Amino acid sequence: MTPLQIIFLLVAAISLGGAVMVVTRQNLVHAALWLILVLFGVAVTFVLLNAGFLAMAQVVIYIGAIAILMIFTIMLTRKVAKDTDEQLNSNWWGAGIISLLLFGGVILMLFQWQNFQFNLPNLNPSVDPLLQLGEGLVSPNAFLLPFEIASVLLVAALIGAIMVARERK
């Protein structure tokens, strides 16, 4: 095994373990914190795939924004942020079998797919994709208009959020 494969297996194991913790915790805040670990594992997977920008977006958007939003939602809406019910019901084994069959089916399909043994494409190392993206975002021939519209959209979302969430006086 190459070091890359060892790191991948380690990260995958940590992410899966974290995912199991997310669904089995009774305390919702703890579940949200475990979810952050899972999302971080996905970010490391992006790094292993040489997608640095996606990894950064994963950390900023999913951990920085979505997870924080979830934690806030839990802390704001529940008087006691804890589920008192059992996390397993009597049908857990049926769901387990169906999940295993589905997983096995997907893996089987993937093995038959000809592109499964697919290596990372050899990109030109002298071209930094992040630099190209940065230039493309503000170039009139590329994404200038969507870039500015994104800004307007964010302001619209901000104003909408304030209108909805602000306490009426």
Add this chain to the structure above:
Amino acid sequence: MLNDWLFIGILLVIAPIVPLAATVIPDFIGPRKPSRLKSQTYECGVETEGETWIQFKVQYYIFTLIFLIFDVELVFLYPWAVAFNQLTLFGVLEGILFILILVAGLVYAWRKGALEWF
């Protein structure tokens, strides 16, 4: 490319050792004379009141929402900032326009009193 990330990976492994060492080593070498006052929950110097898992004030939600907007802005500005040295003046001004539009949103939030902590 991956080697750059290796340093972050090494940091991820080494960095937790510092706070762990600072909390675990005193456990072994420090003398212990517990008293009722000492073993109380520490909460920034004020006395702890009520339950731990309480409902927080809904006003805090608006801070999350505003933070969310500027978090997404960061994702757009990050490639722009990386390419900053190679951009034309036009490109730099476009990025500044992007920021100015969002500053208008921030001013709106400010004027509406959404940034007030109460």
